[in-house]
Amino acid sequence: MTAVPVSDAAPRAAGDAVRDVLQQAAQRLAGAGVPDPQVDAELLLAHLRGQSRGEVQAAVVRGDDLTRAEADAYETLVARRAAREPLQHITGVAYFRHLELAVGPGVFVPRPETETVAQIAIDALRAAPGPWPEGEGPVGVDLGAGSGAIALSLATEVPHARIHAAENSPYAFVWTKENVRRVGAENLRLVFADLAVAFADLDGTVDVVVSNPPYVPDDAIPRDPEVRLHDPEAALYGGPDGLDVVRQLSHVGRRLLRAGGTLVIEHGELQGTQIRELLTADGWRAAATHPDLTLRDRTTTAIRP
Template identity: 45%
Template structure:
């Protein structure tokens, strides 16, 4: 949609943004959200173009104002910004998201970055094609980030949810990721023992820890949030065991978890059989991911 600059009956964009910012006072970032919604509607998502237009005194038609205020009203009701715009930034990508799929979080980018750091060295020395799988892929965020940086790798992604799959497919098929709709605990049996890396952001929240943000509590699917059991560790435990089965000796496993689960996950990985384990901390120094390696067989003694 184009802005009508010269309509004398129009309202200045800057005034509309100020009013929207006030209406959004209860959301965490009122001005940012007001600008992102307007940029989505009027400037193909470009916030810099929007800000320039506001500085230049551009005006909106009454129809444009009404359409914009309808979007603002949805955000006031705490509908996720990403659902309204239909996209979420992740790593260096824009992913399609909407109702029924978990909106990827910035902290999960650290999982992808850690995986790429480890796998980059292996790419240089590997004699064959790297094989990587993202279990409980949701929107496909982790798989997409990995494939975008390692285009020659064979990347798989597994997702069970019927509601999430349309978004997953839209995000992953253009990149050439092999998408499997099915149970992460049983998928890809024919490839067990062949993966160089298994990555996962499984559901892990304990049932008592309902997210404080309405955007997550009311709009993220429960099956993507709650890990099962009193401590939320039921699904992470099953994912770790399945990862061990899928990995080749020396293979890499990285899993996201709650910052209260560091000790439980460390014990889990040791019990499953992983070695060389260590936590990865987020920008607030909270343990949010754990790394482990499937042991290589002992070299025979001469």
């Protein structure tokens, strides 16, 4: 049996200092190419101990030690992350805006850049013209809801709105349904349906349609193993140029939205020009592309004439 180099293993001895354990774990994760090794090392230990990341950092300051059982369990978690299993699959949690979402195999893990997509849709919903009959409000639709990150953000941050979300992957839908149950947003309706036919009862009445569709070209291989090996292909690949589903969204959006309603689409940083041209050719007005917090083009909006 080949011996494991000391530098490649998390500490195991009882009484190991939390500070040393974290330092060695971060070194191991960095050597495996994990983008934020110190952050992930702290979050893994926080998950193991049922603590916040801040409590783990406080344990470092105090000079706390790990028990043998904790050290052994932590070694297992670090090994999984070093193999580039997504952090969120290990902890079972993804954080999105103010939400704590359950995630795992079969569903796309929501990314921080999508938070700006949600914000644009939220702003459009809040700006939707009223007044509405008593008990009603603006209407939003999320097509391809995945974990429910965008739909639940809309439902909880615009509580007077009525939100409808559709997902057509049975593997992802399990997670969507669980997160809707956990959050308990009473103004959110979730259905299992393909985006091409979803919500025919809402045709011409919707204020905002938002989607984070698959937009990676079929022959483009994602660089990060977490994406390439663990995110579902149905949530990644969008045809030869990555825009097959965007073309569908253009037609479905025109069906669902009222005149003056807003279409909000997430996409890759180099696809803004193509999507603006596509939407304009389909008759949309005021197509515009917006950056995310890293200043990369991330979202294109358009107005239904």
